[in-house]
Every structure is written in C-alpha cells, then in structure tokens.
Amino acid sequence: MDVDALRSELAGIGLNAFGVADPARWDVSAGRERQAQHLLPGTRSILVFGSGGPALWNALLDDLRAHPEHLCEEAHPLDAYARRAVSRADSHLGGARRRWFFASGDAELHLDFRMLADLAGLGGRSRMGLLLHPEFGLWLGLRAACFTDLALPFSQRIEVDPCVGCPAPCITTCPGDAFVDGAWSVDRCSAFHEASRRCDSSCDARGACPKGAEHHYGPEELVYHYDRAAGRPLLRALAGIDADADGYEGVGPHWNTWRKKVDVRGGSA
Numbered sequence: 613m614d615v616d617a618l619r620s621e622l623a624g625i626g627l628n629a630f631g632v633a634d635p636a637r638w639d640v641s642a643g644r645e646r647q648a649q650h651l652l653p654g655t656r657s658i659l660v661f662g663s664g665g666p667a668l669w670n671a672l673l674d675d676l677r678a679h680p681e682h683l684c685e686e687a688h689p690l691d692a693y694a695r696r697a698v699s700r701a702d703s704h705l706g707g708a709r710r711r712w713f714f715a716s717g718d719a720e721l722h723l724d725f726r727m728l729a730d731l732a733g734l735g736g737r738s739r740m741g742l743l744l745h746p747e748f749g750l751w752l753g754l755r756a757a758c759f760t761d762l763a764l765p766f767s768q769r770i771e772v773d774p775c776v777g778c779p780a781p782c783i784t785t786c787p788g789d790a791f792v793d794g795a796w797s798v799d800r801c802s803a804f805h806e807a808s809r810r811c812d813s814s815c816d817a818r819g820a821c822p823k824g825a826e827h828h829y830g831p832e833e834l835v836y837h838y839d840r841a842a843g844r845p846l847l848r849a850l851a852g853i854d855a856d857a858d859g860y861e862g863v864g865p866h867w868n869t870w871r872k873k874v875d876v877r878g879g880s881a
C-alpha cells in the first residue's frame with residue numbers, strides 16, 4: 613500500500629488537490645444510507661481528490677487526441693477520464709479494503725462532495741456556494757473519494773471563512789441578482805437561467821473572484837462545464853474528432869431539473 617504513489621500518479625493527470633477526511637465527522641452530517649459504516653463497514657479514512665485549475669482539462673485533451681474513442685464512447689468524457697485514471701492508480705492501495713465514489717452528475721450514488729472536501733481540508737465555504745481552495749480559489753472541481761479501512765492522518769480543516777475582508781465582487785458582478793443575504797442562491801441563479809441566456813456558457817460572479825484567479829479555466833473549458841451542448845462540439849474540434857464519429861450529444865448542467873435527478877442526502881442524518 614502506497615498512498616503517496618496514488619496521490620502522485622493522480623496529481624500527474626490533474627487530480628492535484630488531495631485531503632483525508634475523518635469518517636466520524638462525515639457521519640454526523642451524512643444521511644443514514646451515506647454514512648461511512650454503511651458504505652464500507654470498517655472505514656477509517658476518506659481520501660478526497662479534486663482538480664485545481666486547467667490541468668485535468670489539458671490532460672483530457674492529450675488523452676482524446678491519442679484515443680478519440682474515449683470521447684466517442686462516453687457521455688461525460690472528463691468524468692470518464694478521471695474514473696479511468698483512478699482505476700489505474702487504485703492498485704497502489706494494495707490489499708486495503710476500499711470503495712470509490714465519484715462526483716459526476718450521473719454517479720450511481722451521489723455524495724455531497726462539497727461537504728466531503730470541506731472535511732478533507734480542501735477549502736472553505738464561499739459566498740458563491742462553492743468550496744474555495746487556498747491555492748486554486750473557486751477553480752476547483754471535486755472528482756473522487758475513496759472510503760478505506762486504512763488508518764491515515766486526517767487533514768486539517770480550514771475553519772476560517774475564505775470570504776472575510778473581500779469586497780465581494782462576485783455579488784456586484786452577477787447580472788442575475790442571484791445572492792440573498794450575501795450568499796449565492798441556487799433558486800435565484802436557476803431562475804435567471806430560465807429567464808435569460810446571459811449565463812449559458814459562463815458565470816461572471818465566479819469569474820470576478822480574485823482568489824486563485826491565475827488558475828481560471830480557459831474559455832473552452834468554461835463552455836464545456838457550463839454548456840455541454842456547445843461544449844461537446846468544441847471539445848471534439850479541439851481533439852480533432854469528426855462529429856459523425858461521436859455517439860453522444862452534450863447535455864446539461866440541468867439548472868432547473870437537478871432536484872429530480874440528484875439526491876445527495878439520502879435520508880436524514
């Protein structure tokens with residue numbers, strides 16, 4: 613078992629943010645069927661992996677140029693790429709008992725990854741409703757978590773509010789009036805998406821955050837994450853893949869229907 617080798621292999625493809633959460637703290641807030649002892653009896657640590665900045669996207673582009681079938685055969689190629697990388701690197705955990713979960717919208721079982729990453733010390737809770745990482749700011753995706761019986765030292769949680777002292781350009785820049793009492797509201801933001809196409813392919817509020825601004829995603833990656841219908845053809849073009857070869861259309865994010873598709877709580881705590 614070599615957790616450092618696992619970390620370093622995954623960091624090499626852009627899963628460059630890592631922390632270890634205490635399952636006992638997770639169990640306090642997770643719904644009953646999401647509690648560690650239910651997901652993997654004997655869990656002693658939860659490893660959490662995120663991707664900061666554009667590194668994962670760039671690694672995906674390299675992979676698709678070499679293996680176009682990875683785009684053509686996957687509805688969500690970035691998520692699929694992260695899963696493949698995890699399944700290759702998993703052997704570093706040797707005989708440890710473990711169970712992996714992913715943050716993708718089509719995961720079999722949804723866990724609240726913002727909460728997991730918070731417990732694993734990856735960042736603090738921002739006004740944007742996103743986890744704000746000390747280095748990558750809001751430019752952090754959460755990708756995978758491994759519940760394991762390995763006893764590892766837990767990462768230090770970031771208790772301080774990452775937005776303290778900031779004049780909050782996120783709020784003043786937002787064209788959709790999506791903040792209520794200084795915090796992002798999913799319902800206000802979704803209502804604006806319903807009424808206007810202004811935020812179809814980007815979020816000005818997120819883009820205005822000064823923290824980790826140097827890790828801002830590039831324009832193509834932004835379109836891919838915010839507007840899959842436009843982002844998928846763009847990804848095909850970047851990877852040099854013909855539209856006819858691609859078996860999928862880009863779909864999502866589902867601004868107004870996600871509550872019907874995603875349940876990360878799974879019953880009361």
Ligand code: B12
Pocket residue numbers: 714715716717722723724725726727730735736737738740741742743744750751752753754755796798802837838865866867870874875876
């Ligand atoms: C459904 C979903 C959506 C829905 C609903 C969003 C929402 N806020 O819940 C829609 C489609 C609208 C959406 C939009 C976006 N999403 Co989204 N989404 C998800 C998904 C799949 C599940 C989230 C969910 O079920 N929420 C429902 C409940 C849990 O949410 P809630 O009650 O509002 O949230 C409570 C808890 O999260 C809790 N909480 C407890 N501990 C902590 C700790 C911290 C640090 C935070 C921030 C919150 C938190 O606080 C909230 C209020 O009580 C997750 C992946 C996952 N499995 O976690 C990604 C996820 C949350 N989304 C993400 C992102 C980046 C986005 C977008 C920017 C779009 C995009 N394409 O990139 C936008 C804007 C989101 C924003 N400003 O919050 C990232 C967040 C990364 C981060 N750094 O925090 C995630 C983790 C996906 C990923 N792979 O990284 N998303």
Ligand code: SF4
Pocket residue numbers: 785786787788789790796800801802804805811814815816817818
């Ligand atoms: S997507 Fe648009 S409405 Fe929603 S927070 Fe971002 S800028 Fe505001």
Ligand code: SF4
Pocket residue numbers: 738739740774775778779780781782783820821822823
């Ligand atoms: S702009 Fe300022 S207040 Fe808004 S999320 Fe970033 S740090 Fe927080």
